[in-house]
Amino acid sequence: MRSPIPDYLTEVLDTCTADVSGTVADYIPELAAADPDRFAVALVTADGTVYSAGDTEHAFSIQSISKPFVYGMALDRLGFDAVLEKIDVEPSGEAFNEISLEHDSGRPLNPMINAGALTAHALLSDDASPHARGEQVRSLFSDLAGRDLSIDERVAASELTTTYRNIAIANLLRSYEVFFDDPEDVVAGYVRQCSVSVTVTDLAMIAGTLANGGVQPSTGARVFSRPTVRQVLSVMATCGMYDAAGDWLTTVGIPAKSGVSGGIIGILPGQLGIAVFSPRLDRHGNSARGVVAFERLSHDMNLHLMDAPMVAHSVLRRREILGEEPETVTVLELQGDIQFTNAETVVRAVVDEPVTTRRVALDLTFVHSVLPVGRRMILEVLRRLLLDGHDVTLIDPDEHLPDPDVGDGRRPDVHRSVDDLLAASP
Incomplete structure (x- = not known):
């Protein structure tokens, strides 16, 4: 017998293809050249089984989907208290590139906005070069995906030419002494972080590692501690979709993170890692088709976090x-x-x-x-x-x-x- 699940995923893509709203991210030259009609979806169960449909072999840059995982890396490296002293966990209700800092301390409101992500990147190591921090992140995502990943140097170079706002945010963070590294070095390393090249299947496997409590489903290697996974998923649930986070949590109900290249990941703890890729973005900077596809998956598969029943150890x-x-x-x-x-x-x-x-x-x-x-x-x-x-x-x-x-x-x-x-x- 052939599994019906890939057939279902294909049907989801076919249904959602009619949505041609949104535009590609045109402020980064390499992303502006993306094929807007690319569309793919992948699921990874907590034990590593992969189901996928669409443009599953197409590679794209991870962008802001990297944020929760680098935040988790900082948590495991420094401990919760040290990271919380530098990065809060409150929803900002603002766009990803807003300057959302506490008025007195300059602490970013959460790690999912750019200010918090820049800080998390700076916390990875002291006085490291952009390439050294970029290599740390590339190695992390290789462990999460279960295969060796690379950095798309063309995307990194392209993004670095348009990163004035992030440099301004990094300078503000340095002025508040949130970190002490050179702001331009931090931004350059962060750009390399966002330029890790992935497929939708890689993203689903990366998400599946969080769904599996921090253990990579195919290799069995522990990448994150369980307390770190809980913290990361909690912040993703409240902050991962920026100023659309509340609407997302009520309608889709899955901790998630989006990126401006068109990817969205979702994690249902103990069950699934989900990834969708489609480059057209809505007004919040989230994949327009990706949002529709997630709404369909959540509804059809009863995946809303508040609806999930207890899972038997062996059905x-x-x-x-x-x-x-x-x-x-x-x-x-x-x-x-x-x-x-x-x-x-x-x-x-x-x-x-x-x-x-x-x-x-x-x-x-x-x-x-x-x-x-x-x-x-x-x-x-x-x-x-x-x-x-x-x-x-x-x-x-x-x-x-x-x-x-x-x-x-x-x-x-x-x-x-x-x-x-x-x-x-x-």
């Missing part, structure tokens, strides 16, 4: 073959709450270890609840098993899946227990 409780030949049946016994990530493990179990018996049954006896996305995915699994030639049965004593129409009016047989199923066998 597939047991898999066994019962009965006598030639009427043996493969029984997949599920448990817990069936939402997207739990349903995805069922999909993967059937894809990775195909059913070899003619008859197959999904047993929902130990399932507590089935969310709408879980219903759709389970029914799609049943539909595809039917198309593969299997006789499909649903064991559903609590009627978690009433009227289990898998399409075209077809319904699997439904029994109340495994014993009833076996007793009904010819």
Whole structure:
């Protein structure tokens, strides 16, 4: 059986393609030349499984999506108190490039605006050259992505020619003694930070590292401590989408960060890392199509943080073959709450270890609840098993899946227990 998840992601892209609002970031020459019609999406589960669709091989600069991760690097290096003394965590309600500083101390209001990001970059090391700090950041993102990444030197050079406002902010920060390095060196290093080249799949894997509690899903290497992950995700939830953060949190409900090259990442702790790429930006500087795509994903997959149910440690409780030949049946016994990530493990179990018996049954006896996305995915699994030639049965004593129409009016047989199923066998 082929997984339905890539098909769904393709359908999301097809639906959102009609949105042609916004414009590319034209104040940086290299970004102004971006193809506005590029569009891609990727999901990475907490255990490292990747699903993607669209222009997944297209590389672009990470830009401001780098901010929460460099902030996390500073937290792990210096400790929470030392970083909080330099960078606050309050939403600014202002655009990313506003001069949002405390009136008395000059402390940036949060690490997601440019003032806070410049400060976090300066905290990485003392008296380091722009190239040295840039290498620190490149190495960090390579660890997060699980592969060696590079800095796009053309983007870095292009961005450095237009960075007057950041130099002004850095000079203000230096005047308040928030940091003591040369402001132009800090800005040059920060520009290199923003110029790390990634694909949408890299971004999803980077996001998946936070979703997995700071452990890179594919390599198993711990990149951030768990307290740092909690702090970073908290600030992303309240500040990651700038002056659209409140609207984002209420409608999408996923801690997120955007970048002016067109990327957006979202993290659902313990479940998913999500990334979308589309270069046209809305008035807040966020990818216009990316916002629409995230709204669709959140709605369809019940991903809003305030809606998320508890995730079972293993949704597939047991898999066994019962009965006598030639009427043996493969029984997949599920448990817990069936939402997207739990349903995805069922999909993967059937894809990775195909059913070899003619008859197959999904047993929902130990399932507590089935969310709408879980219903759709389970029914799609049943539909595809039917198309593969299997006789499909649903064991559903609590009627978690009433009227289990898998399409075209077809319904699997439904029994109340495994014993009833076996007793009904010819």
